[in-house]
Amino acid sequence: MISAPHHFSAAGIAMFSFVKRARPVRLLAAAVVPALLLGVGGAAAAATHTLTVTVINRNGVKVKAGIKLVDVVSSSTYSATSGAAKKLPKGTYAVLTSVTTGATITLSGKAVKVSGSTKLTIDARQGKGVGLAVSPAPTGLERTITMRICTRTSASDGVEASASPGTKLFIVPFASKYLGFAALGSWSDHSGTSNSYAVLHHTNGVPGGLGRTFSKGQLAAIKVVQKRGPSGSIYSDLAMQAIGGGCGDSLYAGLGGTDRPTATTVFASPGTWDVRVSSSAPTKTGETWNIGSYFAQRKVAAGKSYGLNFFNSAWGPSAQLPVTIRGRISFGLNEMFADPGFPRDGSVEGGDKAVATLDFGGKRVAGKQDKGWEPEMTYLYYTVKKAGWYTLTTTATRYYPEITFPAGMMSTTSRVTYRFQSKPNASALAGVYSAHLLPTGLSLTNKAKAGSTTKVAIRLYRTSGDPDAKRGTDPKLSKLTAQMSPDSGQTWRTVPVQKVNGTWYATVTNPKTSAVALKVRATVAGGAYTEATVFRAYGIG
Structure with missing residues (x-):
């Protein structure tokens, strides 16, 4: 940060x-x-x-x-x-x-x-x-x-x-x-x-x-x-x-x-x-x-x-996507807590630290860490040596040592994984979508009642912030799945997803625990995918 x-x-x-x-x-x-x-x-x-x-x-x-x-x-x-x-x-x-x-x-x-x-x-x-x-x-x-x-x-x-x-x-x-x-x-x-x-x-x-x-x-x-x-x-x-x-x-x-x-x-x-x-x-x-x-x-x-x-739940990865410019992959680590109502605007607040990794052929080829409050924006870069499938994962946690966060703060950790293809000398936007989770029907404190049902809107975007990155044809969505966790990610349960009037929704039956974690994976034709996770996505109470 x-x-x-x-x-x-x-x-x-x-x-x-x-x-x-x-x-x-x-x-x-x-x-x-x-x-x-x-x-x-x-x-x-x-x-x-x-x-x-x-x-x-x-x-x-x-x-x-x-x-x-x-x-x-x-x-x-x-x-x-x-x-x-x-x-x-x-x-x-x-x-x-x-x-x-x-x-x-x-x-x-x-x-x-x-x-x-x-x-x-x-x-x-x-x-x-x-x-x-x-x-x-x-x-x-x-x-x-x-x-x-x-x-x-x-x-x-x-x-x-x-x-x-x-x-x-x-x-x-x-x-x-x-x-x-x-x-x-x-x-x-x-x-x-x-x-x-x-x-x-x-x-x-x-x-x-x-x-x-x-x-x-x-x-x-x-x-x-x-x-x-x-x-x-x-x-x-x-x-x-x-x-x-x-x-x-x-x-x-x-x-x-x-x-x-x-x-x-x-x-x-x-x-x-x-x-x-x-x-x-x-x-x-x-x-x-x-x-x-x-x-x-x-x-x-x-x-x-x-x-x-x-201040909508659930703050998670922004609409930023990996890009390859003249054969170099890049991704910023400082946009991991965007409001799903404004996903293209990046993180709403400062105050996070993050780790990003890039894998190819089952091996780690690049990594980058932001320890929090770095003097400049932090990016992972990697010069592509071989064409093929790359997997980029970034995990961020809220971090602001000068202040005390409110008790029970939501969206404490977010994670995103992109699996996409790249090749040497390419200049292209990754062939995937960003995924955003917007729970509906919550209270003004972003909470749902235990035992109730919450419809979580899933929004997919494909936005390029670099004019040199060729957009290409938007890939066809082939599969959309969602999961919820009542225990901070120790266990995950698959929840139903359906499209209603042009918008995808995951249906979550709310537990008795204090908060719900959410995970969504959007897979496109050819096998590329995005998986976004938000811990303490919304509260129960």
Whole structure:
């Protein structure tokens, strides 16, 4: 597994780097957080012209403010301070700034041609109010608004601010094809157990204020279920992040966290969103670390309903398959605990160690070990010397020495075996499927009642992560078998498998023990197969 995540704090805000699938993250404080994203550097052209920007706050007082300047042709960025002449190459620039006056924040974006000694005044008193609302108005929820003015150039830059109730937001109107505006409003009680709202509005140019109201009929309803059991923590939080939407791209609304399993609804404006759920845990030194995250992207429409389930049993091998590239077999050891609802996303959380072996002709030809928290991702590699059948087996166990796993944690160990053909100089995806086990009808703690029957959905995928690997024709499934173990794999019982409405299901009669282990083997024509095993796949109780 890759090295442990670092954490740091700024202005009382705990911030974390993700273990896997890192993407830009912004954690918003409850207090006012104006942000001016100042670039560095700039064009190397001779700077023989100047721009002086005067900034006036909402009290009519000249103030010093940070200024971002963006060349609308080259997208080169420059930093400046109001009141001081800035040397620049001749051209047209977007001028962005934020002005705080008491409990107000005013954003301004203007475009100006710089030639000779150019002067520009930004007067926050010209700012118009920014507000978002939903109707009927939510009760018992706190509203937060984040607004942004950005450049509509080849590389978008922007200035933004966010505030909770008690702070007023303003924008200085300016019509320009080089500028855009967006505002994200969210309503939540931050408990993680109540319904919440997230709405986005964006425009070209900077409008004369904003006072938009979304009716509930204009919103989509996204039911978000956060289960417990396989995660290395009992704590998770929910957020919505806009995708696309002009200046609104990546605007983020944290909606709260909880240590309980929950089923809540987020009412969201139409568009594309990342529905984000993260897990965090206290370390043995008293810190709090983010240990994993989901990024479930969904495009939603007004009046429609959607559903997302997170922390589903049984976490097991991901959709990754062995590949041979220019005669070398490769397989990663760090994707052994994927949520079966999101198998192509790899492991949900960091924290495992693994051993992989490769056999040919009954002999071991390669092996690789990940001792946990290695500095880089770990791969097994082997240069194929002879054509024939290869058997690759990887076994992984959960491992996170800095934290204490919850009592009774599910999906503690997973194993996968692939039997496939390869040959020297080949570049091909292994002719097998990945196999994933998704028990249905479980409780919010991923448990079934003793003596009951659980239908386990078996999902098969064939996904290549390397464009150089020839996919070939997908092999025909010839046999699918499943087994369950009531005693952590000491004994195994074959269970019936049948196809219902296009989906394969294994039927498990649940024992009186604390958990069930599951095993599935998918064999294709010609004899290649995949066998996936998950220990403590789901609980009993």
